Amino acid sequence: MPADEARPALERLVGSSGDPAILDYVVSILEDADFEFGRDGEEAYEAFGEILVSGGFLAGEDEARRICQQLANELGREEDGPKAHFRALEGGPMLLDSMNKVSVHASEVFSGRHHIQTPFDDEPAANLPQVTQKDLDKIAKREEKQELKQRAALAAHQARAESATAGAAPVIARNKGSGGSKDLHLENFSVSNGGADLIEDATLTLAFGRRYGLIGRNGTGKTTLLRAMSQHQIRGIPDNCQILHVEQEVVGDDTTVLEAVLACDTERTALLQEEAELMSKLNAEEGPGDANRAAPVSKPAKADANGAAAPSSDPQAAARLTQVYKRLEEIDAYGAEARAAVILSGLSFNPEMQRRATRTFSGGWRMRVALARALFVEPDLLLLDEPTNHLDLHAVLWLEDYLVKWPKTLFVVSHAREFLNAVCTDVIHLHSRKLVMYRGNFDVFEKTAAERLRNAKKAAEGAERQRKHVQAFIDKFRFNAKRASLVQSRIKALERMADIETFEEDPEYVFRFPTPEFVAPPILGFTDVSFGYKGGPLLFKDLNFGLDMESRFAIVGPNGIGKSTLLNLISGHLEETAGHIQRNPKVRLATFSQHHVDGLDLALNPLQYMMKSFPSVKDQEFRSHLGSFGISGDLALQAMYTLSGGQKSRVAFAKVTWEKPSILLLDEPSNHLDLDAVEALIQGLNLFKGGVLMVSHDQHLIESTVDELWAVEGGKVMPFHGTFEEYKKRLRDMKKM
Incomplete structure (x- = not known):
């Protein structure tokens, strides 16, 4: 399909207000000379209908199917027709699997000598026609189409992920919140992702000032939970609670590392800028020879011993300058640079690195900048997801010491036992879509959880024995009229027996490295x-x-x-x-x-x-x-x-x-x-x-x-x-x- 036909037709039907990357992907599919729309645009819908909906171009499935049918009518060819699970290749039928791919692997198909086996035969059908090179080409073309569809789905997913995690740089929030309790009570919440339930009917109380470690197997929903909390999607998190989730690296640009951290204090930046403007104005009134000109950042330059501005011909500017100085002192504006430098130094940025532009660093180092910004801001609730992944041992040890003194609430996901032991006051275990809280560090959790599992197994085994005993009595005397009342009481007792909490044990993980051929030293x-x-x-x-x-x-x-x-x-x-x-x-x-x-x-x-x-x-x-x-x-x-x-x-x-x-x-x-x-x-x-x-x-x-x-x-x-x-x-x- 020529580009001068595909793109105009697509933009006319779906508009251009959605994600441009998705639009480009769909155009590339339409421009593929081998692309087939299918009857009524069915294959077109399978290829990109859902992507257009998720990308914000269309309202839903019905509209997507209608648009795909219109595209098929305008751009399709006569041979576009229905596709079935049996596709006629040259030389006979080829069975397709549930993914609409050929069920015989390409490595097993050789032109001139391999026969297609039908699902209805126990033995290969010797008289079936042979698979030709043309058949193999069609198989390859089908796989290319499937891969193109998968890449379009990836593009849509990445666009949604970037949109969900994108946000302004963290900012120090002052003079917000109330004098009430800063504890967080998260009640009866559930978390899902892509329609799959990850956490069900959970309740958590996060006490202000405590440090929580969240553990659980890969894929159970730990990162999804952190994202939901950071976006205030969980009932119980007040609007005035500042939450920072360190998830994305800092965008690389010409801003220095130190400036990227200091920029989080927007009040300080604004006050220093106002200070410089007021100083310039007052100095201009006194003439070009004033020795106090241009001293905007490090100290209040034109103030007396009590912090008041020196006499000036502009009393309003002088009064405002006095207020600016006072506020700068209150927020420790002149110590901010030293505090930021200490955090960056702890994360292994030496003074020369702190003065370099963020664009000169790799993604791992820019993640450290994102972590430094969060530590500098000190939010009410800090969410960290595997913070040690991008750190060396020196930085990990420093971060442990720093977080042990963290004054607010910390919620961290980590796989590092020693880090969890050093930092956490509590451990939260995500298992079987439930959250269970344990007081103490990881070592305490490991012992307590093992004991809890043993007790649960014993209780379940005891309850099961009792059930079997009662059930045996019921089965034995069910038709005995003399014991009918006893049987009825046993049936009621069986119904009243409470379900004992059981723990579903995770399947065992395996890492089996293949055995190498022995090579005699020296290697x-x-x-x-x-x-x-x-x-x-x-x-x-x-x-x-x-x-x-x-x-x-x-x-x-x-x-x-x-x-x-x-x-x-x-x-x-x-x-x-x-x-x-x-x-x-x-x-x-x-x-x-x-x-x-x-x-x-x-x-x-x-x-x-x-x-x-x-x-x-x-x-x-x-x-x-x-x-x-x-x-x-x-x-x-x-x-x-x-x-x-x-x-x-x-x-x-x-x-x-x-x-x-x-x-x-x-x-x-x-x-x-x-x-x-x-x-x-x-x-x-x-x-x-x-x-x-x-x-x-x-x-x-x-x-x-x-x-x-x-x-x-x-x-x-x-x-x-x-x-x-x-x-x-x-x-x-x-x-x-």
Whole structure:
């Protein structure tokens, strides 16, 4: 369909007031030479009807179907007709599955020798015609159409997500609220996403000043709950309660990091600007020789010892300047820069970085800026979702200390046991669409929850025994007239028996890493290796170490010191500047990093993604491999943009381990995984028959899987002879010096 026909026709029928990205997607579908509208525009509706509705172009399904039919009448071809679940390919029928895709995988279909098996035969029908190249082309075309539809759905989802999370920069709110209780009572609320109920009939009381940790499995609704709270969608949150949800990174522009944080205090910014204007006006009256000209930001320049402005020919301006000075003092405007700098320094921004434009930083660093802004604003309720994911160990330790002194209410989602233990006064467990509150940190929760589960099982078993006993009596004497009254009383007793609360146990997570082929040492050796990026200083000098299939190390050190660079040197993604790296040609290295999670094609489902990454492999093999990382059943067929962060991580693990690596290079592997998934990862790594080298700040993961710590300091990589707890203590001691 020519662009000069498709776009005008579409805009005339649906308008252009909706999301332009969705409009572009629909135009691209219409311009596809192989696109078929179907009879009455049915296939057009399947391809983009719902997307036009969700994108704000159309009011509902009926209007969408009518518009698709009009498009078919105006732009369609004569051959557009109905599509059935059996499609006639050259040479005979081809069975389509519930997704309207060919049920025979392309890797099993070879022109000239493969026969189509019908669902009605136990054995392949030997006399069925062979599948030709033309049939294969039609299969490929059908899959391309399906993928195009999935990408349009992804675009619509991303547009909705951006709209839901977009908002103005956080602002310090002063002189708001009442003198009453600041506790939050959230009663009888439910939370759903895409029609699926995630939380049902929950009640929570959040006491002001306490710090709550929210835990639960990936995909159960933790992030959705935080979003609902931040948007005041839950009954019980007053309008004057300021809530900040640190979810999106700061938009990169020419604003410096320090300015991006200070800009949250809009009252301070306005007062300083007014101060400068009043000073300029008063100085102009006194002439160009006034020594007090242009001292707007650091201190009140033209005030006497009592804070009053010096005499002036404009008494009104002088009086207003006095009021401005007083208010600046009240809000500690002149100490704001120091407070912002302390927060940024704690999050590993050195003075030079604080003066750089936000656009020069990666997404992870801009997330730190977003966190710094929230800490600087100090909202009534601060919502943090996995705040340690983008931090190094130094910043995590600082954040723990900072949040322990947090003066207001904190609600945090985290998978890090030590962080939850250090910060939280209470733990809220999201399980089976219910929220259960536990007093104490994570260790206390773990013990209490285990005891509660044991007691619930005992109570359920006892109740079940009693029910069976009563039921046996009823069954035995049901037709005995002499005992009719006793039977009736037992029936009533059975009806009165209260249902005992039962706990639905989660299915066990699995991380089964494939067993690699044994490779005799030496596998990899560094000899006097140095490295530096082109035009920059050396990051490493004279590195000497080796790795084999029994190596188990964790690399520790601050961000920017070169930990990820070292992994890239080992994997071969970077080449040494000097020295020599020897690699056994038989060794296979697999690198897992946040890059692999961010690089997933979210429009595809996990099975499609694996099939695209490794062509000519049977889908059943991929299903089995995905299942070894907990992506099985419907999850393997679910579009990846609908998966949680932890589920996406497991898909990335499945991809990087497909070729049975000898050594795993893991860069923050526990990010986005829930606590149960981290435990499964630990078990999987302990059973893995190859080497493991990881960069992580997750103490529990490190202590459970590796034998030794490597500390990166001063361009060297040296063993740290001590435990992870001792390394943390060393960092804290260095910080105090």
